[in-house]
């Protein structure tokens with residue numbers, strides 16, 4: 604199963620490809636976007652980051668570039684996790700598209716796709732405890748708080764940060780039972 608193109612009311616989500624490099628470079632140059640993602644990246648670092656995000660090990664999972672008509676808005680991801688039927692949800696949008704409900708809209712579609720089409724049992728997301736926008740997005744799509752922890756992954760924190768992190772998650776049964 605390869606990653607399909609997904610659609611929502613406003614978004615067209617297409618599997619991320621090497622052709623999206625200019626979008627990766629633009630998003631990764633904004634310190635606000637990258638505040639909880641390890642800081643801004645050079646063009647070379649962006650190219651390397653893009654390579655790591657390209658389709659990998661688990662059929663159907665990966666990263667999508669989201670477009671409003673022809674305009675790039677950001678990334679949404681369902682990445683493979685240790686447990687074979689788990690996946691990690693992620694999102695990152697250009698700053699000009701924040702607070703329009705787009706992270707939520709694309710993420711709800713990834714929950715539907717992940718549970719219904721891929722057959723996942725559990726979708727989780729993690730972020731720095733200070734990343735209010737990401738935490739609010741997790742809560743708004745129905746993920747529930749699982750745990751607070753101190754992360755050993757430097758990618759989500761600025762140097763010197765206390766690395767306090769939060770995990771949210773949703774199981775397939777909880778998703779099916781939603782109102």
Ligand SMILES: CC(C)(COP(=O)(O)OP(=O)(O)OC[C@H]1O[C@@H](n2cnc3c(N)ncnc32)[C@H](O)[C@@H]1OP(=O)(O)O)[C@@H](O)C(=O)NCCC(=O)NCCS
Nearest residue numbers: 636695696701702703704705706707730736737739740743
């Ligand atoms: C996190 C991010 C993707 C949210 O995108 P967004 O499109 O602005 O989010 P939405 O407009 O869909 O909002 C979703 C919910 O979060 C809330 N929210 C969004 N940003 C918020 C903020 N800064 N403070 C408080 N609540 C916020 C919205 O009100 C909405 O809640 P509601 O449905 O209950 O009204 C965006 O801020 C971003 O790209 N940040 C930088 C990258 C990043 O940190 N990604 C996460 C890494 S773990």
